[in-house]
Amino acid sequence: MNFLDVSGATKSFGAATVLDGVDLGVGQGEFVSLLGPSGCGKTTLLRIVAGLLGVDRGTVKLDGQDITALPPHKRDVGVVFQNYALFPHLTVAENVAFGLKARRRGSTETASAVKRFLELVHLSDFADRSVRALSGGQQQRVAVARALAVRPKLLLLDEPFSALDRKLREGMQIDLRRLLRELGTTSVFVTHDQDEALTMSDRIAVMNKGGIEQLDTPEAIYRKPATAFALEFVGLSSRLSGKVVGTQDGLVTVETSFGRLVAPGNFVSGAPVMLAVRPERITVDRPGDFAVTAKLRDAVFQGAKVQLHFETTGGDQLMAETADLPHGLPAPGSEMKLGWAVADTLIYPVP
Amino acid sequence: MKAAAAARSPWRDPVIWLAVPAIVYLLVLYALPLLWLLTKSFIGPGGFTLRPYIDFFADPFNWRVVWNTLGIALWVTLACLIVGYPAAFALARAGAALQIAMLIAIILPLSIGVVVKAFAWQIVLRRDGVVSQLLVAVGIWDEPQRLLFTEPGLVLGAANIFLPFMILPIYSVVKLIDPRLLEAGATLGAAPLYRFVKIMVPLTLPGVVSGVAFVFSMSVSMYVVPSLLIGDRFQTLSTLTGRSFLFMRNEQLGSTTAVILLAMAVGVVVGSTWLARRLGGST
Structure with a gap:
């Protein structure tokens, strides 16, 4: 039994269908990310769960209760907005106290909750400041404390890190994740940033064009993307198009511009397919289940690793990542031997 | 730097x-x-x-004039606030095309002279005027009545003329308020009325204060509108000032009433601004 259960959620704005029958189940205490490009419907889904937007069809259930028709203030669903939406006329402490006062909690209970949550986000010293005097990162923490202080059943976060610079963001992701785990708060997190989703989530829902393409753990989504879209949106990969020339025992042989390659899967002969391999699964100068020879186009030094891009034809892309180059950066134009395992080869139908 | x-x-x-x-x-x-x-x-x-002031306040008629002036100005300001506040919200949240149409409807009447508008209201407020006919048709009045030369008629006409000066300052403040603040309030468990009182009211207060200051200072000192809509029977400080200078040739009385009027208007405007600062600061 899921704690949050969205089923068949459909939403159109005029002629544009923004959500097309989305199902999403989130377990108690779980942290699920909705990951997708802008316009994929992730924010619409979040607003529907919060009650800020109605559904055309479908239901939303929270903690066993059908909340589809409930207005937002009766749902017990907290939201951290992308721009934080802090009340500019109130101090930091008054912002955090807002929800408690609105729920008519006693003044001692309110004061102790405000104190506790300001401590949790390390803002105790700022309690009496105006929220307008805070930095972006501090404002974000006020927004988190304000949403959590009422102890909502579910916390929704709408790209809460998008306005922060990268260094700050990484630290805050870890802090927020730890805080939510300690409180045991069930959370749904909207982001278009794959690194953020991979770092923070228990599970990720990869969204595209108003639907969920894959809902799984970060590891499964990275290692076995269910669709070509999930493959492309999460992480980098080599992509080689080809035609199925043989199929046997769950293995498919594909004719590509780099010769015949094998992938696990079931396709009929003659079907156009795309093969993909994650760059770190490709070995340089060490053959795997098969080896190809490719000409280096570019070597990009990235500190801990080097990204190698190879020359291909058509829309193909071949790239490898390695931390181990004993002879230093190879020169562009040099021929290199690449290898990888059949098990690491992904195969997708070409539409 | x-x-x-x-x-x-x-x-x-x-x-x-x-x-x-x-x-x-x-x-x-x-x-x-x-x-x-x-x-x-x-x-x-x-x-x-200080003789002119002592004489002025010694005469009960003059007290009537002061109360008339304050009373009408307060009613006009209140009427403008009640009608203008929701209108400013509608204006701020309307779609682009509707917003332009509404702005034109609000601003265009400002290009018509006050005298012209006051004369128009004379026609509207007559016994056989539109307001009277409407109230009879709806059943509020049993028979047609004259609103012209009555205080409600004056408030109605003056509120119409000064309404834009209430709507526009409130609109300019509402326009800048992030609509997500109300959504944030809702997700924190605040019911609609609580959100309005605790979020919208304090944030729109600066606009309300400027609107009130505009409308009050204009309606406390209006001269043409009461002259045409209520006549000599009902004296305000500004009509009395006008009479003192123009008909009675009593410059001392005229300047005295003008100074009293100015002090009242400045007092209310400064006082309301101070009050709004205090309310906005402490919440």
Whole structure:
């Protein structure tokens, strides 16, 4: 039994269908990310769960209760907005106290909750400041404390890190994740940033064009993307198009511009397919289940690793990542031997 | 850095000198005559005197005039606030096309002279006028009545004329309020009325204060509108000032009433601004 259960959620704005029958189940205490490009419907889904937007069809259930028709203030669903939406006329402490006062909690209970949550986000010293005097990162923490202080059943976060610079963001992701785990708060997190989703989530829902393409753990989504879209949106990969020339025992042989390659899967002969391999699964100068020879186009030094891009034809892309180059950066134009395992080869139908 | 330096010494910032033409203009055409008026009311045949003020407040008729003036101004301001506040919200949240249409509807009447509008209201408020006919048709009144030359008629007409000065300042504030603040309030468990009182009211207060200050100061000193809509029967400080100068040739009484009127208007405007600051600051 899921704690949050969205089923068949459909939403159109005029002629544009923004959500097309989305199902999403989130377990108690779980942290699920909705990951997708802008316009994929992730924010619409979040607003529907919060009650800020109605559904055309479908239901939303929270903690066993059908909340589809409930207005937002009766749902017990907290939201951290992308721009934080802090009340500019109130101090930091008054912002955090807002929800408690609105729920008519006693003044001692309110004061102790405000104190506790300001401590949790390390803002105790700022309690009496105006929220307008805070930095972006501090404002974000006020927004988190304000949403959590009422102890909502579910916390929704709408790209809460998008306005922060990268260094700050990484630290805050870890802090927020730890805080939510300690409180045991069930959370749904909207982001278009794959690194953020991979770092923070228990599970990720990869969204595209108003639907969920894959809902799984970060590891499964990275290692076995269910669709070509999930493959492309999460992480980098080599992509080689080809035609199925043989199929046997769950293995498919594909004719590509780099010769015949094998992938696990079931396709009929003659079907156009795309093969993909994650760059770190490709070995340089060490053959795997098969080896190809490719000409280096570019070597990009990235500190801990080097990204190698190879020359291909058509829309193909071949790239490898390695931390181990004993002879230093190879020169562009040099021929290199690449290898990888059949098990690491992904195969997708070409539409 | 530059802004901080400018804040410490405003005279260093050359932009401040751009105000010079406006200041000179106001000084020559407004401040000096006002000063002249002020001194006139305090100078009698034997030099400085408070006699005109003592005489003025000794006469119960003049107290009536003061209450008339304040009462009408308060009613007009209240009417404008009640009608204008929701209108400002509608205007701020309307779609682009509707917003332009509404802005035109609000601003265009300002291009029509007050005299013209007051005459139009004379027709509207007659016994056989539109308002009377409407109230009879709806069943509120049993038979047609004349609203012209009555106080409700004056409030109705004046509120219509000054309404834009209430809507526009509130609109300009509402427009800048992030609609997500109300959504944030909702997700924190606040019911619609609580959200309105605790979020919208304090945030729109600056606009309300400027609207109230505009409408009150204009309606406390209006001259043409009461002259045409209610007549001599009902005196306000400004009509009394006008009569003193134009008909009674009593410049001392005229300048005295003008100074009292000015003090009242400034007192209410400054007082409401101060009150709003306090309310906004403490919440």
